[in-house]
Amino acid sequence: MQHSFDRRAFARTGLAAVAALAIAGGAKAQDAPSEFNIGIFTFSSGPAAAYGMPGRQGAELMIDMINEAGGVGGVPVRATFVDEAQGAEGVISEYRRLANDPDTQVMLAALSSSNCLALAPVAEQIGMPTISWNCDTHQLFLEDDLQFTFRPNGNTVPEFAAFAAYMVTVNPDVRRIAIINPDYAFGHDAGEIVKATLAAIAPEVEVVAELYPRLGTSSFQTEISRLSAARPDAIFSNLWGADLENFVRQAQPRGLFNQSQVVLALGETVLESLNLPDGVIAGMLGDGWWNTPTARANPMTVEFTDAYLERYGEHPVFPTMKMANALLFMQEAVEDAIAATDGAWPTRAQIAAAMEGRTFNSLTGTAVLREDNDAVVDQVIGLTTNESDLGFTTLTSMVRYPGEMLMPPIGGDPIEWLSTLTPDWLDSLPAPGSYN
């Protein structure tokens, strides 16, 4: 721990030095620019666009709302969108290209965990404040002490540990589970987290099949046969985007949802577009649902949701809310940085410094940034129901797990931390149905 503290102290001193040099070297606290330029990275093509486009639409709407209200610190926001479907190499190249413009002062990057991992070292090298608006791999802050990368969202460990806890709480008879996740860091991490959590809190549960189909798979028919043949009591999945839509559309007529308790970690994104049957465990990554009691009690969330519905003809999904939250987080930090510089326009380093350690009241809850720049965020999960006034599937028996109960401590191995949980831990968590 002492070693870790020393590294942090060293890094903080370094950050202060960078800030001082930036100010002394001409990038001094300056006049406000005519436009506040930001780069926004999301998927706007390919199978992942089903998830990425709601994020982009959320950004467009929130930026319009911010600009109509006077902009950030009185300066209108102008976003350049970058399509992550081009792959990590192209994404890094676009990031560097945008960063070359001194008027670009914040990046919202990225959606994909792989791209966040690839961009973090670049952000540190350039000194560009970067908000990981969606990616939630816990590996992002595991090894490196990042100074310019911030995540005001949840991460994979609390998210998927929560789903495992919810599953064994509402369905204590589960003994055999199968996993079907996408074949990259996000999917494999989730598989490890679910297995580690279940081994600790429900050691009698056996994993009978583990499938990791390629991201962008159009047909899951063989995987569905395999899952069906394994006869699991429950099937966990963190498929997302078009993969999730394909899987649900193909698995439902083949009886998979009747045969097993299905857990769709990103199920909230398809509540309006698909007819999920009752009783599917579905949720989101973190707390970002527009229809939670917390969100409905926030007038700004209601205004945003109504405006989104009017503009795009559909309700926002949690990637939309994550993006909107990330933009509000950025606005708060920049305006605080302006206040800290007595009204002068802040540098990138000053903006990054203002992002550190924030407690941010988002549209859907609260995000508390820790020393490692990763946030503690609540986790919302529920069961699908078709008895809803909305005219589409919604969630019932909801729970809002407090983030601090699910978040591993800084510096340790999160998987090892999960193994320290016990079956009694479940009793300390709020009960399903306590948050309706």
Add this chain to the structure above:
Amino acid sequence: MLFAIVPLIVDGLANAALIFFVAVGLTLVFSVLRILNVAHGSFYSIGAYVAASIGLWIISSGLNPWLSFPALLIAAALVAALMGPLIERTLVHWTYGKGEAVQILVTFGLFLILEDLQRIVFGVRSIYADTPMALLGVSEIGGIIYLNYQLLLIGLAVLTLIGLRLFIRHTRQGKLISAVVEDREVSEAMGINTRRIFMMAFTLGVFLAALGGALATPTSGVAPGLGAETMVLAFAVAAIAGLGQVEGAAVAAVIVGVARVLAIYYVPALDAVAPYLVMLVVLLIWPYGLFGTTQSRRI
């Protein structure tokens, strides 16, 4: 034991059926035109997009949903009729007699153009048109529920193979194609209009690829990138069979389909690479594919 094997066979054949349509088109075009058409996968995805669009239009217009079935065939025929002759007469025709590198570059360029055109015309979000799947219902085989549509696909693939065989062996046009495949120069000397045969074979190849895409839509979403995914698999099948082997493509499709299913059932980590591992092993032992033959080089 049989109870465990039956799902493997059904899944393997269902997998093979979808790959077969596009692979047999690829190999047919190669056998006649001697061109490895890298853009072939695009015809698969365009067929899928057109079929999905027509299917969705039928439902939204309140027409009889059973019309979705002929719509699959009509979509493939439309794509072939509009794109086959046009592309063969313009871009592909220009590559005849040129080196393989030129042919691959030209068809790769065509692939990129067609992929972007699909994004412009059909957008970037996935399209779903699953009415035919829903209409046919399900059956339980070996304790697993299968879509009757999957079983129909297996039957259609077998019928297509038989139809192609009858067409090539027992019709005048088919015999002309065989003659051109055997020896283009002698065929021309005998008065066969090879230009017409080339256009016909290319259009038939486009039709088969588009038909594969159209038939895939009821059980899978259609999104950008589908063409590349399919093309690589089709190439693996064609390489295993030996380029130019129509019947061999059917056998190779079954081998690839079963290999992929075995991987998913027993070694999921190898799921994506299973078809290419099989291809590698086959080509190491039989460099011209399972059914390919060596050819003398004429100087």
